[in-house]
Amino acid sequence: MAFTLPPLPYAYDALEPAIDKETMVIHHDKHHQTYVDNLNKTVEANAELAGLSMEEMFARMSSLPRAARNNAGGVWNHTMFFDGLAPASEAGAPSSALAAAIDSDLGGMDKFMADFNAAGLGQFGSGWAWLIVQNGKLKIINTPNQDNPLMDDAAEPGAPLLCGDVWEHAYYLKYQNRRADFLKAFWSVVNWNRVNQLYAAAI
């Protein structure tokens, strides 16, 4: 019944040169694993969490202990992040439906990428940039810490399609303080096939 760490859906070095192997090893095997371990400890220590899925926790997040927010968010957001990436050769492209929505809702692909990066760059401290569907339209948002748009008290709720991790551990080994360069490289390894699937399901 305990939560387990999902394996990376590609090799640790599959996202090079955008994201280096060492960063992926530490990010997945250490950071993501630690959120899984701490989520299991949190569930053991709080009877009200017994048997809940992460999504069920998010739906009542504001009434649960802070540790549930940090650790369930940490586990779920990292799975979303890693699944949202793919080797450049397998990354695909936005579907015609998604591309049309990017044009109408976000002002086109270039503006979408620039605004997503600005959301990541503008997130003070640690957090995430997100592409979500909100009321049937695409929207770019950011969240602090391990918060996400599924939480009942999210300032900008919605269905997540893609997320960018802007915690320093996501990029520091290769990019040091250059979060903007990391976010630029991120686009070469976005798993559009998955974003297309999530968009179709959300609409």
Ligand code: MN
């Ligand atoms: Mn991370």
